[in-house]
Amino acid sequence: MRYQGTVYRPPSEAGSLLIQATLGCPHNQCRFCSMYKGVPFRIRLLKDILEDLDLALDRYGPRVRTLFLPDGNTIVMKTSSLVPILEHARRNFPGLERVTVYGSARFINRKDAAELKDLAEAGLGRVHMGLESGDDPTLALMKKGATAAESIAAGQKIRAAGLELSAYYLVGLGGRTRFREHARASARALNEMAPEFIRLRTYYPTEGAPLFEDMSAGRFEIPGPYEALEELRLLVSGLRAETMVLSDHISNYLNISGRIPRDREDMLAEIDAAMNMEAERFERTLYHL
Ligand code: SF4
Structure with a gap:
C-alpha cells in the first residue's frame, strides 16, 4: 500500500482501511498542532486514490468494513472527487459499514447542504471535526480558522445532511487563565451542535507546534491536572444535548466516558472523586502519561 508521512487517524479508526486522499492539512495554522507542519x-x-482502493481489494479482499480517508481535512476535496471515491469504495467492498474523514468547520462550511447530502448518499458516514474549543478568544488565539458560531453552523450542517458528527474537545x-471560559463556552457550542460523539483530548505540548514555543518561552501555561479536572467538570456539567462523551485517548488525566444526559451525574461523581484524591494517589493513577 502507498502511504506518505506519519499516520494520523482517530483511535476509533484503528481497525479501518486507510486510503490517503490528501497529504497534509490545507489550514495548517493551528498553534497547538504539529501534525503536518512542514508538509x-x-x-x-x-486515479491514484481509486488505484489504491483496487490495491486494497487485491490485498485484503472485499470484506473491508470500515474505511478512513486521511490526511487532515479531506472534506476540503471537491464533492465531485469525493463522491466517485466513496462509490468506488462501496463497489470494491460491498459490506462497507463506515467511511469517515477529518473535517474542520472552515472547510465543512464551504460545502452547501446538497453537497453534504450527496456525500452521505455516496457512503460517507461520519466527519471527525476538531472543534477544540467553543470559546472565541481561545479559537482566535489558537488560529483555528473558525469562530464558535462557524463551528456550530458546520456541525449542524453535518448532522442535517444525515452524517454523524464526532467533535473533538x-x-x-x-x-x-481561561480554562473555565473555554469549558463553559465549549459546552454551549456542543449543545447547539449535538454531535453523536464528543471526544476528549488533553493538550500536551509537542515540538514543532507554535504553542510549544509559547510554553517554552513562558507565554502560555497549560492547566495542571486538578485544573484540567475542574475544566472537565465544567464541560460535562454544562452539556445538555444528547451525546456520547468518550475519553478514548491516552492524553487524558481521567478516563471518563458516558452518555449524556443519562450518565452525567455518575461522570461528575467520578471527576469529583479524582479531584478529591490526595496528590500522591492521583499521581499514581497517571502512570500512562
Ligand atoms: S488541528 Fe487540524 S486543522 Fe488545525 S492544523 Fe492541525 S490538522 Fe490542520
Missing part, C-alpha cells in the same frame, strides 16, 4: 498540502490524483487549550 505541503496536496490533494492526491483521483481539547482540554487545556484555554490555558491556565
